Amino acid sequence: MDIRIEKTERAIKNAFLELRSRKPLGKITIKELCSLAAINKSTFYSHYEDIYALSDKMESETIVSVLKNISSQQEEPFKNPDVFTRNLYMALISNNTLINLLFSGTEKARLGDCLETELKRLICEKYPDYKEDPQRDIMLSFCIQGCFHAYLNNQEKDVATLVSVSESIVRKLAPMYLENSTEEN
Incomplete structure (x- = not known):
């Protein structure tokens, strides 16, 4: 350029x-x-084209940056749910300023939806069997949206505590998730 x-x-x-x-x-x-x-x-x-096109482009770039940060944290970023949770928080925190500016007010929920859509797309590319599994889809939605909203609503709290509590929740949910997906197979 x-x-x-x-x-x-x-x-x-x-x-x-x-x-x-x-x-x-x-x-x-x-x-x-x-x-x-x-x-x-x-x-x-x-x-x-207009101010909204500029905003959309910057929002997309921020989402791509978050996704790259998650992927760069480990070789298999989606394999271990609690590590994935930590990486999601770290990616959000590293883009905190842009997120708070671009997705302020009513735009906050839109970021969560965009992240969920893109993360699910990446996960399903890596693990195609997730695509048709409603339990995995619901679990992913719960983890992504739950972490995202916990991040939004607790930014003033200690990051280590936020991450630790979230990892603990995801670890406790993992056996239930694994048990349900094993029953289907």
């Missing part, structure tokens, strides 16, 4: 994040974003 394009992208994204830290998405105008980024409107529109 051309260095000028990279600089412009960075300026647009930084201006957007600054504005997003002060106001809801629907209140941000292209005019104020362009002024803050020191670009003109035509430059903005050559990169994005």
Whole structure:
């Protein structure tokens, strides 16, 4: 990518994040974003259709970053549920600033849904038998959404305690899950 394009992208994204830290998405105008980024409107529109397209792109990039962080933590990131839980928290925490800016207010639940969808897709790619197993699907939803909401609602608490309690819950659920999936086979 051309260095000028990279600089412009960075300026647009930084201006957007600054504005997003002060106001809801629907209140941000292209005019104020362009002024803050020191670009003109035509430059903005050559990169994005509108402010929502920019927001969507940044949200997608954040989700990809979370997923990469989870995958990079271990060779088999989805094999061990409690390790997966820890890695999910660490990935969320490492993207905490962006998550809190991009997914503030009513957007928070959307992040959880996007993470669940993408994590399930990755897990089913790795373990195709999960795709048609309703018990595994429900367990994954419970673990992903449960961890995500515990993270959102307990950010001010000690991270080690949050992770430890969540890992303990997942470990206690694992035998029930394994027992139910063994009964089916």
